[in-house]
Amino acid sequence: MSTYSGGNPASGGSPATGGGTASGGPLARTPVSGGGLRQAVGDSLIVARRNLIRMVRIPEVLIFALVQPVMFVVLFSYVFGGSISVPGFGLDAAGYREYLMAGIFAQTVTFATAGAGAGIAEDMHKGLIDRFRSLPMTRGAVMTGRTLADAVQTALTLVVLAVVAALVGWRFHEGVPKALLAFALLLLLGYAFTWIGALIGLIVRTPEAATSGGLIWLFPLTFISVAFVPSENMPSFLAHIAEWNPFSATVMACRELFGNLGPGYQAPDAWPMQHPVLASVLYSVLIIVVFRTLAVRKYRSAAV
Template sequence: MSAFTEALADGAVVAKRNLIKIKRVPDLLVFSTLQPIMFVLLFAYVFGGSIAVPGMDYREFLMAGIFAQTVVFGATITGSGLAEDIQKGVIDRFRSLPMARSAVLIGRTTSDLLNNVLVIVVMSLTGLAVGWRIHSSPLEALAGFALLLLFAYALSWGMAIVGLMVRSPEVFNNASFIVIFPLTFIANTFVQESNLPGALRVFAEWNPVSAVTAAARELFGNTNAMMPVADSWPLRHPVSATLIWVAVFLAVFVPLATRQYRKAVSR
């Protein structure tokens, strides 16, 4: 068995361990699904009447943004889980086992990806209940969901770096919030980027969350000709831009997370 195959096999075991933990502590899954449902209902019924989108119902514009925000927040589970495992000494136990070092990271990111799949299913049902509809083909819709999950998976490796650098999940939650909050709100998730002023508009146009949101809207068919044409390349070619961001994230974060894991286990 090659080293790569061995790492994947060990990673599958770690992923199973993480999924069993969710089964034993269902509160983790309950609260990770309640938050996006709350956002859908809040923006659809409280703020939706005050936000106008040319030529379409705001709820259809909203859902891609909620999906993007949710998978980004879901990616933070990776860092929080790793920080908790370090704090409780679980990483030390893994270290004593005859397993590939990268298996812990592969298993953690994979299990959190599967958790995001379930959350997206729940969100999709909620969106359909409030009036969201997909106007593209089934293959395009599946591509939209796959792109969201791929983006979240790539971002989770970046969250892993932060989780391995801090010494408790509480510190990670505070640190990640400082980054994730502006990324998900200074974007086209809930309003059109053209409505933002000056520097905030430029930031939103080049924000990777804006790219994946625009890509999801395009693949779900939640766009129309009355919406203003974006000025930036990422929002004119959102699918390509998202794939580029994913490639960059993986190329940068995977080796950095692996190196940080080696440092963390040698403390």
């Protein structure tokens, strides 16, 4: 940890006043560009705690985040159920709900991207990020803390969504350990996508632009996939895109782990569809590595 005296960042004290060296001269306080792993983790958890406290104090943020996925569950289950034929279930409405829920879960965690981007853009707009930059903390902590807090919110949303899904007839059939693994893959995908949202939030100038920029690319990503309809029903060129879509890999992995694939289901020949669990992990880790690097680099360049 960097050593300084005077203002305490956790209590809101100013880092630019008070304190001094042993000889009585002023002590310069500059942001830490490096720092050890212990400091990076500690700083990230402090920022995450700040965002979680904010979420508790403004509960409507979480409430509104729950409304959309619940609506999707009800609408898709009862409006499209029985109208869309899926492998192994045909036109059976109950079978479609089994098929659907992995897609709704995955869509919910990826749509958290827009909220992450808007939150960071709002902090930038209000000058809070400039405040963080003045503190002796590791550069990546602000972004990491924010994405960790978003991951906690996503986990809470998934819990509520799973309860709603159970109420409309969804069940998992492969045991609790595999179901927990499926939810872990969903959270990993959601965490990966929040880094995309973080980068968007740093690039745009307003929270409104971050919300729009965070959603506009998500709709083709989620709908050109195997989330709501099988790729066999798509034109061949769209089917290839859907089968290699990172979003599709997580959806298929969850269906496999939940036991929500129909009797006699044969997965498409694409490698991610044949090995969805491994593909889901690889895609998510790759997205985290790439977009975390870009987001932290953007944060550093903006701090100059």
